[in-house]
Amino acid sequence: MKNITKILSLALLLAFTAGAYAEDKYDTLAKEITEAGAMVQGKKIAIIPFSYADGRAGATKDGSVISERLTIKMINMHKFEIIERSVLDKVMAELKLQSSGMIDASSAQQLGKLLGVEAIVTGTLVETSDGQIEVNARLIKTETAQAIGASQVSLHKNWIGDAATAPQQPAYQQPDYQQPVAAQRRAAPPVRGEHEYGYFEVIGGGGTQTTTVKWDTAYASAEQPDLVTSGVGPVGFRVGGYGKGAFGGDFEFSVSKHYIEAQRSVIYSGGYVVAANLPAGYLDVTSIGLSGDLLLRTMTKAQFYVGVGLGMSINNIKSSVIRDIHNVLLNETAVGFMFRVPVGIRFNMDNTTFFLEGRMEMNATSFNRGSATEVNNVTFVGARGVFGVGTKF
The missing domain is CATH 2.40.160.20 (Porin)
Structure with a gap:
């Protein structure tokens, strides 16, 4: 009986430690990105769900979970105005961008204009040999498409299911950049110039x-x-x-x-x-x-x-x-x-x-x-x- 009690106590301790470890890693991500984005603090940003670097088809759940947890951390830091996911998904659908993954320079600039955001957070995931997920995050200034900050952490996966078991909408392959049509330009919110x-x-x-x-x-x-x-x-x-x-x-x-x-x-x-x-x-x-x-x-x-x-x-x-x-x-x-x-x-x-x-x-x-x-x-x-x-x- 004593052995069973010890085993259960050890299991609970390990689970708590793993959860605290993961939380510390999200804190690290949020802190490093916030410090790198000092020039755009107080402005609007968007956090885009991450995707795997190897381009595995349909694997979007891991990226969505990680980006959602990062979003909560950054909201609680009160340094940026963060665009809601529903608004982000709608605009990305209008631009025919996939709902997760890396965003190229022209797409970043389009998102900046349509959403009125100064920067976006995006990045890739890598599954390591010990079962962890390596997260490579970047903060990109939308006006110049320049990466102004980055952070890298490794996380233990503590959620159930992934893209293979959860039904997901197929990711849309990023098309070549095309000039937005007139209807899309009309839908863009007005962006004032520096002296306007x-x-x-x-x-x-x-x-x-x-x-x-x-x-x-x-x-x-x-x-x-x-x-x-x-x-x-x-x-x-x-x-x-x-x-x-x-x-x-x-x-x-x-x-x-x-x-x-x-x-x-x-x-x-x-x-x-x-x-x-x-x-x-x-x-x-x-x-x-x-x-x-x-x-x-x-x-x-x-x-x-x-x-x-x-x-x-x-x-x-x-x-x-x-x-x-x-x-x-x-x-x-x-x-x-x-x-x-x-x-x-x-x-x-x-x-x-x-x-x-x-x-x-x-x-x-x-x-x-x-x-x-x-x-x-x-x-x-x-x-x-x-x-x-x-x-x-």
């Missing part, structure tokens, strides 16, 4: 301006040029983006305020020049801008850009001095025209974008003091410094 992105940003800024007021009343015409003006803005948000080339664009919603300061000015009217002292609050204008820019950038890490922008403004015009035809202090709202030339630099860090910009800007609007025969033009011109931060999409 959109962005949403919160912006702020300020600067110096001058204002020109041109009066055209029923009694006379006059001009007050180059009035010193202060203010704040633009403050708002901007949505834009770039394609694969150098051109891009954006839409901007912003609010700006303009205050003509107290100053001594000159009024030109009918060949006469008259000096006048303007009080604070002579004209206060709040502008809401709806505008867009056409942009041209450099294809560098820090992207310099220049552009041209047009838009419309909605302006609330007030005065503490000027009165309308009903003798009420001026308070009108009018539509205006905006024009600007932005020059700036943009920095992109992962999903964050930041920019610094200088712009020459003009905003032209008008008021009529409630008179149908009067049009008085107000034009703000000046330089603005603008900055912003946001997110890429």
Whole structure:
């Protein structure tokens, strides 16, 4: 009885040791592949079932078991986004690739485009003389089809059945590479280039301006040029983006305020020049801008850009001095025209974008003091410094 107990205990110990040994080997595979793939960590990868190096027909179960166990190990390491097997099988069927085995360079690149993966794990199996299975795994970067890492371990087979006893779908012989048909290309998910992105940003800024007021009343015409003006803005948000080339664009919603300061000015009217002292609050204008820019950038890490922008403004015009035809202090709202030339630099860090910009800007609007025969033009011109931060999409 004691001998039987010893034999059973020894058998259980050997089984546990073999299982732990196999688990250690899977850990080794996962660790070495993960370390080799440091450049693509955090990206999507696909793990393809392995096949025997001698090309034995239908022998896919061993490779499937090993790849599934390796997949679980690598998922639990949380270093990559790993494509589900069902998705992988569907795409490989579309490309008419066999569901296991080594993948050639062109097939690796096709898989990379269709699955949106940065790398694939594949390899071969070799049955050794002592009954073990030698696993030779490779990590292949799909863009270049270059092997960037490899790992080799020998495993004890501790599962039941193989390709000879389990019914398997016959493996499809890898065909010569052919250009994918149009339908396959349409099914491919879009892959963005390195410099292709959109962005949403919160912006702020300020600067110096001058204002020109041109009066055209029923009694006379006059001009007050180059009035010193202060203010704040633009403050708002901007949505834009770039394609694969150098051109891009954006839409901007912003609010700006303009205050003509107290100053001594000159009024030109009918060949006469008259000096006048303007009080604070002579004209206060709040502008809401709806505008867009056409942009041209450099294809560098820090992207310099220049552009041209047009838009419309909605302006609330007030005065503490000027009165309308009903003798009420001026308070009108009018539509205006905006024009600007932005020059700036943009920095992109992962999903964050930041920019610094200088712009020459003009905003032209008008008021009529409630008179149908009067049009008085107000034009703000000046330089603005603008900055912003946001997110890429």
